Amino acid sequence: xxxDKKMVEDITSMEEDFAKWYTDICKKAELxxxxxxxxxxxxxxYGYAIWENIQRILDGMFKETGHENVCxxxxxxxxxxxxxxxxxxxxxxxxxxxTHGGSEKLEERLCVRPTSETLFCEHYAxxxxxxxxxxxxxxxxxxxxxxxxxxxxxLRSREFLWQEGHTIHATAEEAITETEKMLGVYADFxxxxxxxxxVKGKKTESDKFAGAVSTYAIEALMHDGKALQAGxxxxxxxxxxxxxxxxxxxxxxxxxxxxxxxxxxxxxLIGAIIMTHGDNNGLVLPPAVAPIQAVIIxxxxxxxxxxxxxxxxQAELQKAGIRVKVDDSNNSAGWKYSEYEMKGVPVRIEVGPxxxxxxxxxxxTRHNREKSVAKLDTLAETVAAKLQEVxxxxxxxxxxxxxxxxxxxTTLDEITAALNEKGDGFIKAMWCGKEECExxxxxxxxxxxxxxxxxxxxxxxxxxxCGEKAEHLVYWGKAY
Amino acid sequence: xxxDKKMVEDITSMEEDFAKWYTDICKKAELxxxxxxxxxxxxxxYGYAIWENIQRILDGMFKETGHENVCxxxxxxxxxxxxxxxxxxxxxxxxxxxTHGGSEKLEERLCVRPTSETLFCEHYAxxxxxxxxxxxxxxxxxxxxxxxxxxxxxLRSREFLWQEGHTIHATAEEAITETEKMLGVYADFxxxxxxxxxVKGKKTESDKFAGAVSTYAIEALMHDGKALQAGxxxxxxxxxxxxxxxxxxxxxxxxxxxxxxxxxxxxxLIGAIIMTHGDNNGLVLPPAVAPIQAVIIxxxxxxxxxxxxxxxxQAELQKAGIRVKVDDSNNSAGWKYSEYEMKGVPVRIEVGPxxxxxxxxxxxTRHNREKSVAKLDTLAETVAAKLQEVxxxxxxxxxxxxxxxxxxxTTLDEITAALNEKGDGFIKAMWCGKEECExxxxxxxxxxxxxxxxxxxxxxxxxxxCGEKAEHLVYWGKAY
Numbered sequence: 001x002x003x004d005k006k007m008v009e010d011i012t013s014m015e016e017d018f019a020k021w022y023t024d025i026c027k028k029a030e031l032x033x034x035x036x037x038x039x040x041x042x043x044x045x046y047g048y049a050i051w052e053n054i055q056r057i058l059d060g061m062f063k064e065t066g067h068e069n070v071c072x073x074x075x076x077x078x079x080x081x082x083x084x085x086x087x088x089x090x091x092x093x094x095x096x097x098x099t100h101g102g103s104e105k106l107e108e109r110l111c112v113r114p115t116s117e118t119l120f121c122e123h124y125a126x127x128x129x130x131x132x133x134x135x136x137x138x139x140x141x142x143x144x145x146x147x148x149x150x151x152x153x154x155l156r157s158r159e160f161l162w163q164e165g166h167t168i169h170a171t172a173e174e175a176i177t178e179t180e181k182m183l184g185v186y187a188d189f190x191x192x193x194x195x196x197x198x199v200k201g202k203k204t205e206s207d208k209f210a211g212a213v214s215t216y217a218i219e220a221l222m223h224d225g226k227a228l229q230a231g232x233x234x235x236x237x238x239x240x241x242x243x244x245x246x247x248x249x250x251x252x253x254x255x256x257x258x259x260x261x262x263x264x265x266x267x268x269l270i271g272a273i274i275m276t277h278g279d280n281n282g283l284v285l286p287p288a289v290a291p292i293q294a295v296i297i298x299x300x301x302x303x304x305x306x307x308x309x310x311x312x313x314q315a316e317l318q319k320a321g322i323r324v325k326v327d328d329s330n331n332s333a334g335w336k337y338s339e340y341e342m343k344g345v346p347v348r349i350e351v352g353p354x355x356x357x358x359x360x361x362x363x364x365t366r367h368n369r370e371k372s373v374a375k376l377d378t379l380a381e382t383v384a385a386k387l388q389e390v391x392x393x394x395x396x397x398x399x400x401x402x403x404x405x406x407x408x409x410t411t412l413d414e415i416t417a418a419l420n421e422k423g424d425g426f427i428k429a430m431w432c433g434k435e436e437c438e439x440x441x442x443x444x445x446x447x448x449x450x451x452x453x454x455x456x457x458x459x460x461x462x463x464x465x466c467g468e469k470a471e472h473l474v475y476w477g478k479a480y
Numbered sequence: 481x482x483x484d485k486k487m488v489e490d491i492t493s494m495e496e497d498f499a500k501w502y503t504d505i506c507k508k509a510e511l512x513x514x515x516x517x518x519x520x521x522x523x524x525x526y527g528y529a530i531w532e533n534i535q536r537i538l539d540g541m542f543k544e545t546g547h548e549n550v551c552x553x554x555x556x557x558x559x560x561x562x563x564x565x566x567x568x569x570x571x572x573x574x575x576x577x578x579t580h581g582g583s584e585k586l587e588e589r590l591c592v593r594p595t596s597e598t599l600f601c602e603h604y605a606x607x608x609x610x611x612x613x614x615x616x617x618x619x620x621x622x623x624x625x626x627x628x629x630x631x632x633x634x635l636r637s638r639e640f641l642w643q644e645g646h647t648i649h650a651t652a653e654e655a656i657t658e659t660e661k662m663l664g665v666y667a668d669f670x671x672x673x674x675x676x677x678x679v680k681g682k683k684t685e686s687d688k689f690a691g692a693v694s695t696y697a698i699e700a701l702m703h704d705g706k707a708l709q710a711g712x713x714x715x716x717x718x719x720x721x722x723x724x725x726x727x728x729x730x731x732x733x734x735x736x737x738x739x740x741x742x743x744x745x746x747x748x749l750i751g752a753i754i755m756t757h758g759d760n761n762g763l764v765l766p767p768a769v770a771p772i773q774a775v776i777i778x779x780x781x782x783x784x785x786x787x788x789x790x791x792x793x794q795a796e797l798q799k800a801g802i803r804v805k806v807d808d809s810n811n812s813a814g815w816k817y818s819e820y821e822m823k824g825v826p827v828r829i830e831v832g833p834x835x836x837x838x839x840x841x842x843x844x845t846r847h848n849r850e851k852s853v854a855k856l857d858t859l860a861e862t863v864a865a866k867l868q869e870v871x872x873x874x875x876x877x878x879x880x881x882x883x884x885x886x887x888x889x890t891t892l893d894e895i896t897a898a899l900n901e902k903g904d905g906f907i908k909a910m911w912c913g914k915e916e917c918e919x920x921x922x923x924x925x926x927x928x929x930x931x932x933x934x935x936x937x938x939x940x941x942x943x944x945x946c947g948e949k950a951e952h953l954v955y956w957g958k959a960y
Contacts, residue, residue: 033606035599036560037590040553042603045618048549069528073520074554074592074623074639075576080516096555097580098592101627101638102573110517112554112578112592119515123522126513138525143554143622147581158581159554 011342013280018224019152025274026153029283029343039151039158043267046343049291050270051161055141057193057288058163058265061185067137067165072119074142075110080118084243087117090210094147096158112145117211117236117262120166121244124258128168130249134258135169137178154271155228155480162266168258170248172237175259179235182263183216186231193288194269195395196220196276197402198230199426199475201451206435209262213237219450219475221402222275225424227450227477230272233263271480277367277394283344284367284394287387293323294383295340299352301328309356313349313379320380322387341366346390347383351376367394402426410460415445415476426450426477430470432463440465447476491822493760498704499632505754506633509763509823519631519638523747526823529771530750531641535621537673537768538643538745541665547617547645552599554622555590560598564723567597570690574627576638592625597691597716597742600646601724604738608648610729614738615649617658634751635708635960642746648738650728652717655739659715662743663696666711673768674749675875676700676756677882678710679906679955681931686915689742693717699930699955701882702755705904707930707957710752713743751960757847757874763824764847764874767867773803774863775820779832781808789836793829793859800860802867821846826870827863831856847874882906890940895925895956906930906957910950912943920945927956 010028012020026032031047043051059069075098082088095111113119120138127133143161151157165182169175183200190196198218208215212234220230238257241247247255277284287293294317298310310326317324327336333350340348344366351361356376363374363382367390374382405425407418415427427447431437441464442448452472463470490508492500506512511527523531539549555578562568575591593599600618607613623641631637645662649655663680670676678698688695692714700710718737721727727735757764767773774797778790790806797804807816813830820828824846831841836856843854843862847870854862885905887898895907907927911917921944922928932952943950 033603035553036557036602037553037555037599040555042553042599043551045548045550048551051551052549068525069532070525071523071528071531071623071641073515073517073522074625075517075520077516093582095582096578096590098576099579100577102575110576119517119522122516123513143551145554161551 011280011282014223014278021278021280022271022274023153025278025283031270032153039148041153041157043161046291047270050273050285050289051267053289053291054269055163058189059141061189062139062163062165065137065181065185067139067167069140070138071140071142072113072116072123074113076113076116076118078109078111080122081111083118083121084211084240087211087240091115091146096145096147113142114144114146115262115264116140116142116144116164116166117240118244120262121240121246121260124168124241125244125246128246128248128258131170131251134248135167135174135178137165137167139163139165152271154267154274160266160268162264165261165263167261168241168246169260170250170256170258172259175237175261176235179214179216179233179261179263182261183218183231183233186233186263186265187218189265190218190220190230190269191395193286194273194276195286195391195398196230196272197395197399199451199453200455201453201475203232203451204435204438204449204474206438207449209234211236211239213239217451219477220272220276221405221426221477222272222480223278223401224275225405225478227426227475227479228268228272228275229450229479230269231263231265234261236260236262275480276398278344281338282342285344285346286394287346287391290344290346291323292325292340292343292345293387294325294347294349295345296324296326296349296351297333297336297340298326298328299333299350299355303353305356306351306353309376310351313351313361313376316380317383320384322380322383347386349379349383365390365393367397408459410462410464412441412444412464415441415447415464419445419447424478426475428457428459428473429464429476430458430460430462431472431474432466432468433471434463434466437463437465441476445476447478450475450477450479491760491762494703494758501758501760502751502754503633505758505763511750512633519628521633521637523641526771527750530753530765530769531747533769533771534749535643538669539621541669542619542643542645545617545661545665547619547647550618550620551622552593552596552603552620554593556593556596556598558589558591560602561591563598563601564691564720567691567720571595576625576627593622594624594626595742595744596620596622596624596644596646597720598724600742601720601726601740604648604721605724605726608726608728608738611650611731614728615647615654615658617645617647619643619645632751634747634754640746640748642744645741645743647741648721648726649740650730650736650738652739655717655741656715659694659696659713659741659743662741663698663711663713666713666743666745667698669745670698670700670710670749671875673766674753674756675766675871675878676710676752677875677879679931679933680935681933681955683712683931684915684918684929684954686918687929689714691716691719693719697931699957700752700756701885701906701957702752702960703758703881704755705885705958707906707955707959708748708752708755709930709959710749711743711745714741716740716742755960756878758824761818762822765824765826766874767826767870770824770826771803772805772820772823772825773867774805774827774829775816775825776804776806776829776831777813777816777820778806778808779813779830779835783833785836786831786833789856790831793831793841793856796860797863800864802860802863827866829859829863845870845873847877888939890942890944892921892924892944895921895927895944899925899927904958906955908937908939909944909954909956910938910940910942911952911954912946912948913951914943914946917943917945921956925956927958930955930957930959
């Protein structure tokens with residue numbers, strides 16, 4: 001039990017220092033390791049396995065909605081990046097520049113892609129000529145680079161992994177439908193598979209993606225009451241098409257500009273999982289993306305029959321499609337309990353000689369540490385049901401946290417009071433639509449606009465800042 | 481049929497110009513498209529889907545042999561690249577250098593990884609302390625950059641996709657076993673799934689990976705008689721461990737240096753598939769990695785019941801795990817035949833009203849254009865058997881080409897004569913082991929050493945060049 005104690009002491013508690021608690025989990029659960037490459041990290045096997053599960057599920061959802069994967073170069077020539085004015089303004093200050101190949105200076109600098117709209121546009125211009133070539137529904141799984149000043153594992157790093165969807169359509173309507181559809185796919189993914197409740201909304205003008213007509217996002221609330229943007233979906237209109245000379249011959253034989261979208265989710269989702277579900281014992285993983293969904297801990301494993309039974313149970317669970325591990329190492333049971341709590345394994349199964357005699361075992365669910373006794377001969381069904389129970393349990397807990405921390409306010413003073421008394425959270429407040437009011441809210445209260453939720457309510461008819469006619473309900477918050 | 485003719489005319493015949501035939505296929509089968517990023521390419525959906533199948537199968541083989549995926553940064557600080565002398569000498573002349581982040585000059589240049597040994601070593605030094613931390617069996621799926629002067633799609637590009645396995649072991653024996661095991665995995669993969677026969681061997685000293693003690697490779701012979709290195713596996717000894725200060729406490733409580741390996745396969749495999757199996761009608765894909773394994777062409781599809789039957793057959797084949805597409809577009813049957821021949825779809829199924837009446841359909845296998853009639857009610861089994869037949873058929877054809885083009889020679893004149901009379905191919909000839917003889921063979925005959933095959937034969941006891949005592953049988957050839 002000495003080991004057990006030691007491990008738990010190793011994490012800072014979240015109440016003491018949430019930021020330190022977060023990085024402690026990243027390290028102790030062996031998700032990442034720092035490197036001498038400033039702002040970049042090693043994603044270790046346990047962290048990468050979570051990402052592989054995210055990828056597999058999302059990729060399936062993309063393919064089901066008709067998307068195909070491609071792969072663009074990682075470099076963008078400076079002249080190509082500059083073709084769309086807003087886009088280059090937004091990204092040029094934060095790109096990494098390649099200036100030399102071997103010992104030779106390049107004729108033209110190349111940036112490492114911060115995002116790939118410009119490359120997709122160049123490609124579209126090559127392959128799209130007729131309405132018969134539309135739509136193209138593309139996606140790629142790659143890493144991108146943005147030269148951030150301050151970085152944190154998963155949340156903000158100079159290189160991060162993501163998927164970027166890029167689509168091009170004959171009409172604006174089709175492109176807008178696509179933008180909204182993918183926002184829906186993102187929300188479903190977060191809620192169903194990551195058990196993270198999200199708010200679907202539109203970004204304000206000042207918060208749009210560089211070059212977009214409109215940016216949609218899903219916003220989640222972390223355990224500490226700060227908001228995290230979990231995915232974005234952009235509608236570009238025909239701005240990029242005009243900048244890159246992409247045109248198609250319509251059915252009516254006219255030359256038309258097509259309409260585009262892009263949408264992305266990143267390894268940041270792993271940060272969202274940690275900060276939504278984690279606790280002072282470590283990670284709590286949503287079963288759908290947990291590398292190990294159930295761990296079997298043999299008790300008194302030196303006794304005859306225990307390890308054999310553990311192996312038998314493992315085989316049965318595996319057959320039922322459950323990702324299961326037996327830990328038959330020489331570490332103490334207490335050490336093992338702590339270890340798999342730290343790693344957030346949703347279900348722990350303890351099985352010893354007496355359990356085997358009784359045809360039973362003990363099941364402990366990670367998120368609430370509830371113990372129950374289960375029959376060995378129906379274990380696979382029980383574990384499958386427990387995994388669903390865990391997903392629902394952590395989803396409801398996260399939803400409860402968000403409700404508790406969502407404050408409807410009608411004056412700036414109310415915002416300040418709510419934040420002071422109840423801590424950080426989402427502020428729901430009305431807004432007139434003017435950028436100066438948006439800025440002033442932030443200046444005075446510290447919360448910025450997160451999104452204009454698609455589900456609008458009218459909690460007042462006046463802008464919380466200027467008192468003039470309100471145009472939108474806005475979610476405000478401090479953000480990661 | 482006009483369309484049919486047009487498409488076939490679009491490819492240069494391989495007898496006329498093999499290099500042109502190759503790039504024609506890359507473009508016409510929609511595998512890649514050029515970009516304004518010199519030496520880099522877009523991998524289009526059809527090309528990328530082949531890579532996804534390669535990835536899925538190989539990744540499964542890696543996991544079955546105990547490997548875990550990780551992800552290292554894409555950048556390497558110059559000082560880190562320089563830590564191992566041979567390694568930096570080999571790679572520094574061909575790396576891309578990042579010198580600026582945004583508008584600021586970096587304190588230290590970063591190269592875009594040409595390969596990641598140095599990053600793995602830095603990570604090992606952080607996480608390996610005891611014999612209990614060994615072995616680590618890692619892999620990553622990423623892209624790397626090498627600043628090549630002349631490039632060709634898939635075969636040689638400035639950026640390419642690959643997997644790089646990196647492992648670290650307590651003993652030299654374990655590491656050598658790993659190196660050889662992964663060479664075996666590569667050979668099995670190529671032969672079973674890509675239907676490409678390969679020669680397993682060791683590289684000569686002059687041809688080793690920068691920093692390796694020994695490099696193993698699998699060599700394949702392309703249709704034109706040129707050799708292609710399809711995968712490599714390196715044993716590093718403890719050279720990197722010493723350069724990077726990686727040490728572990730042994731069971732006997734002594735500080736020891738561990739031993740390392742790395743191994744990689746790349747998108748070059750797609751080039752190997754094209755040049756091994758392709759013909760003058762286009763691509764011929766091995767069934768295991770074909771994005772579409774069977775295409776159903778409805779004949780007289782306007783007739784009642786034809787499209788319904790096609791959809792029903794598609795559902796049945798899908799249920800049997802076959803990747804199948806129905807082309808019910810308005811293009812002519814002739815156009816469709818050409819299109820799917822160009823795309824290398826292994827099996828074509830033609831089904832029209834009369835076939836349906838008879839409960840039959842026509843099956844055509846792409847590689848030999850053989851037609852047969854199959855019963856509709858057992859179509860899934862028939863197609864599965866045909867796919868195996870295709871794999872075996874194209875493997876045997878490739879093996880036959882290699883045998884026909886492998887020439888055992890005992891004098892340099894014989895080499896020249898064989899190449900002149902029979903065309904390019906593998907030369908089997910004995911070698912004393914001296915680099916000057918290796919160089920001289922190349923200078924005089926034009927063929928370089930490809931590998932020292934693991935299956936050694938003694939076709940003479942004298943070096944083909946100097947006539948002194950032979951040490952090894954060597955495969956020689958011109959290479960891609």
